[in-house]
Amino acid sequence: MSFVAVSNIAKRYGDAPILERLSLDVEKGEFVTIVGASGCGKSTFLRLLLGQERADRGTIAIEGAPIAPEPGPDRGVVFQKYSVFPHLTVIDNLVLPAEIEASPFFGRLFGGRRRKAREEAEALMEKIGLSHAARRYPAQLSGGMQQRLAIAQALLRKPRILLLDEPFGALDPGTRQDMHVLIEDIWRETAMTIFMVTHDIKEAFKLGTRLLVFDKIRHDPQFPAAYGATVTYDLPLHRKAANAAGEGTGPSPHETADLEATLSMPASPRRERAAPAIGQ
Numbered sequence: 001m002s003f004v005a006v007s008n009i010a011k012r013y014g015d016a017p018i019l020e021r022l023s024l025d026v027e028k029g030e031f032v033t034i035v036g037a038s039g040c041g042k043s044t045f046l047r048l049l050l051g052q053e054r055a056d057r058g059t060i061a062i063e064g065a066p067i068a069p070e071p072g073p074d075r076g077v078v079f080q081k082y083s084v085f086p087h088l089t090v091i092d093n094l095v096l097p098a099e100i101e102a103s104p105f106f107g108r109l110f111g112g113r114r115r116k117a118r119e120e121a122e123a124l125m126e127k128i129g130l131s132h133a134a135r136r137y138p139a140q141l142s143g144g145m146q147q148r149l150a151i152a153q154a155l156l157r158k159p160r161i162l163l164l165d166e167p168f169g170a171l172d173p174g175t176r177q178d179m180h181v182l183i184e185d186i187w188r189e190t191a192m193t194i195f196m197v198t199h200d201i202k203e204a205f206k207l208g209t210r211l212l213v214f215d216k217i218r219h220d221p222q223f224p225a226a227y228g229a230t231v232t233y234d235l236p237l238h239r240k241a242a243n244a245a246g247e248g249t250g251p252s253p254h255e256t257a258d259l260e261a262t263l264s265m266p267a268s269p270r271r272e273r274a275a276p277a278i279g280q
C-alpha cells in the first residue's frame with residue numbers, strides 16, 4: 001500500500017474537463033515536483049490533494065484511508081502569493097492558528113497554553129530564520145521573508161504532506177536559492193512527503209526525487225478544451241539520491257533543454273517518443 005494513492009481521478013469545471021484518468025502512487029518521504037503547461041490543472045491537482053475540492057471520479061487515499069473531504073492538519077500548503085495575515089506580526093501569525101484551534105470562539109490562549117504556543121512559534125522562527133523579525137508586520141518583510149513565514153505557518157501543525165504551489169515563483173534568483181536550501185533542510189529533517197508545482201524546470205530537477213509532467217494525452221484540434229490532462233511523464237530523479245550521498249551532479253543541459261522544449265508547447269497530445277533518460 002503506497003502512502004498516497006491516487007486512482008483514476010477526473011475533475012471538471014462546468015463542461016471543461018481539467019484532469020482525467022490520473023493515477024499515481026507516492027511513497028512516504030518522496031519530493032514530487034510537478035511541471036506542465038499553464039492551465040493544465042497542476043494547481044487543481046494540489047487542491048484535490050489538500051481536500052479543498054473533490055474529484056468527480058476516482059479516489060485519493062492516504063495510507064489506505066480516503067482523503068478527508070476538507071483540509072486537515074496532516075496537509076500543509078504554501079501558495080505563490082503570501083497567505084499570511086497582514087494585520088498580525090510574524091510571531092502573532094504563528095501563534096494565532098494555535099489559539100483558534102484551542103479556542104475557536106475567542107481566538108485567545110492564556111497561561112501555560114499561551115506560553116507553549118509562543119515557545120513553539122519561537123522555535124519555528126529560529127528554524128526558518130525569522131527570529132530577528134518577530135515583531136514586524138508582513139508588509140515590512142521582503143518577499144523571501146514572507147514566504148518563509150508562509151512555510152512556517154504550513155509547518156505549524158506538523159503536516160505529513162506539504163503542498164507547494166509555485167512557492168518561489170515571485171522571488172528573485174538569489175532569494176530562491178536560499179529558499180531551496182531551506183526547503184531541502186526541512187524536507188530532510190522532517191521526512192515529509194512534498195508535492196511542489198513549479199514553472200522552473202531546473203528547480204524541479206534540483207529539488208525533486210521524482211518529476212511529473214502534466215499534459216493531455218487526447219487532443220481534438222477543433223475543441224482544444226475537450227479533454228483533460230494527466231501524468232504523461234513520471235521521471236525518477238536517481239541523480240538526486242546520488243546527490244544526497246554527496247555524489248553526482250544536476251541534470252545535463254541537454255536533459256533540461258529536452259524537457260523545456262516539451263513544456264514550452266501548449267497542453268497537447270502525448271508525444272510518442274521516449275521520455276528523456278534522467279539520471280540513468
Ligand SMILES: Nc1ncnc2c1ncn2[C@@H]1O[C@H](COP(=O)(O)OP(=O)(O)OP(=O)(O)O)[C@@H](O)[C@H]1O
Nearest residue numbers: 013014018036037038039040041042043044045197
Ligand atoms: N474554480 C474554478 N472554476 C472554474 N474553472 C477553474 C477553477 N479553477 C481553475 N479553473 C480552470 O481550470 C484550469 C486549470 O487550472 P489550474 O490553476 O489548475 O492550472 P495550472 O496548471 O495550475 O495553471 P498555472 O500553471 O497557470 O498556474 C484552468 O483553465 C482554469 O481556468
